[in-house]
Amino acid sequence: xxxxxxxxxxxxxxxxxxxxxxxxxxxxxxxxxxxxxxxxxxxxxxxxxxxxxxxxxxxxxxxxxxxxxxxxxxxxxxxxxxxxxxxxxxxxxxxxxxxxxxxxxxxxxxxxxxxxxxxxxxxxxxxxxxxxxxxxxxxxxxxxxxxxxxxxxxxxxxxxxxxxxxxxxxxxxxxxx
Amino acid sequence: xxxxxxxxxxxxxxxxxxxxxxxxxxxxxxxxxxxxxxxxxxxxxxxxxxxxxxxxxxxxxxxxxxxxxxxxxxxxxxxxxxxxxxxxxxxxxxxxxxxxxxxxxxxxxxxxxxxxxxxxxxxxxxxxxxxxxxxxxxxxxxxxxxxxxxxxxxxxxxxxxxxxxxxxxxxxxxxxx
Numbered sequence: 157x158x159x160x161x162x163x164x165x166x167x168x169x170x171x172x173x174x175x176x177x178x179x180x181x182x183x184x185x186x187x188x189x190x191x192x193x194x195x196x197x198x199x200x201x202x203x204x205x206x207x208x209x210x211x212x213x214x215x216x217x218x219x220x221x222x223x224x225x226x227x228x229x230x231x232x233x234x235x236x237x238x239x240x241x242x243x244x245x246x247x248x249x250x251x252x253x254x255x256x257x258x259x260x261x262x263x264x265x266x267x268x269x270x271x272x273x274x275x276x277x278x279x280x281x282x283x284x285x286x287x288x289x290x291x292x293x294x295x296x297x298x299x300x301x302x303x304x305x306x307x308x309x310x311x312x313x314x315x316x317x318x319x320x321x322x323x324x325x326x327x328x329x330x331x332x333x
Numbered sequence: 334x335x336x337x338x339x340x341x342x343x344x345x346x347x348x349x350x351x352x353x354x355x356x357x358x359x360x361x362x363x364x365x366x367x368x369x370x371x372x373x374x375x376x377x378x379x380x381x382x383x384x385x386x387x388x389x390x391x392x393x394x395x396x397x398x399x400x401x402x403x404x405x406x407x408x409x410x411x412x413x414x415x416x417x418x419x420x421x422x423x424x425x426x427x428x429x430x431x432x433x434x435x436x437x438x439x440x441x442x443x444x445x446x447x448x449x450x451x452x453x454x455x456x457x458x459x460x461x462x463x464x465x466x467x468x469x470x471x472x473x474x475x476x477x478x479x480x481x482x483x484x485x486x487x488x489x490x491x492x493x494x495x496x497x498x499x500x501x502x503x504x505x506x507x508x509x510x
Contacts, residue, residue: 183396216450219448271358272389272393
């Protein structure tokens, strides 16, 4: 982090309450997502993807840039999903595990969300802790992570848990105790 | 306001930064809306409706109740529009002009929004000021208000401006100078 992009702690002195603005904005528009997706380059053929994001229409670009400056990580990018929106959508996105574990998760542990989104955040941070411990590199750990993802956001069935690997070879995915 | 429901100013001492959480949450999920709707009980046959609202799924009810406590006005009600959502939606809603003019508008003037939603807020407060001055009771004033509403939110054409009264009798709706 450069001195021109102060972190949350430095920023606090310049803009009192900025942390709580960030908490409120993320309570409103933030998304903590974990996906287990096919990737033949990974040892188990599946990769765990993690992202913290906030989406806005283009006229609110400066608010997303405030988030980027505040956290000192992530990028503001064009959203590929346009859904029903007529305007260009932008997304503040943090995907690097080091940034999530080192910056984003500690911030929201210190400054808790006030909506039900905090339950998604808790599952998100649980998965990241498991990954820091290397659990996603084992079949049992990957299954646990996929089960957690089913409780997040849109509560979709995990494609990994529906896959032939997980269904046809149950003994290989049993959690070791 | 009872002492058990402290206003924003009192609340600040209990929960530092609560104002900025409110600003951030409203930047994310708030809506400032003005509608000019048919109402034969009104002098001109049209009524100006105003609402500040924040919508959440039912599991985040407590966050909406925080807003109600913070502002010391408004209600948490069930949203009648369900759209594509599977969950019950709740809405924190302030409609009374006295609450909007006396509490909501001064709060966001003192604690500005950081997204493009601030432009909607500015139009919203402009309309309320016009109403405080009685301008909505004149045809010229009503036309000005309807023109402002077309610049807000979904930027829909005003039904009032498309109505036969406004189209067929242009001279009656000309702004007096």
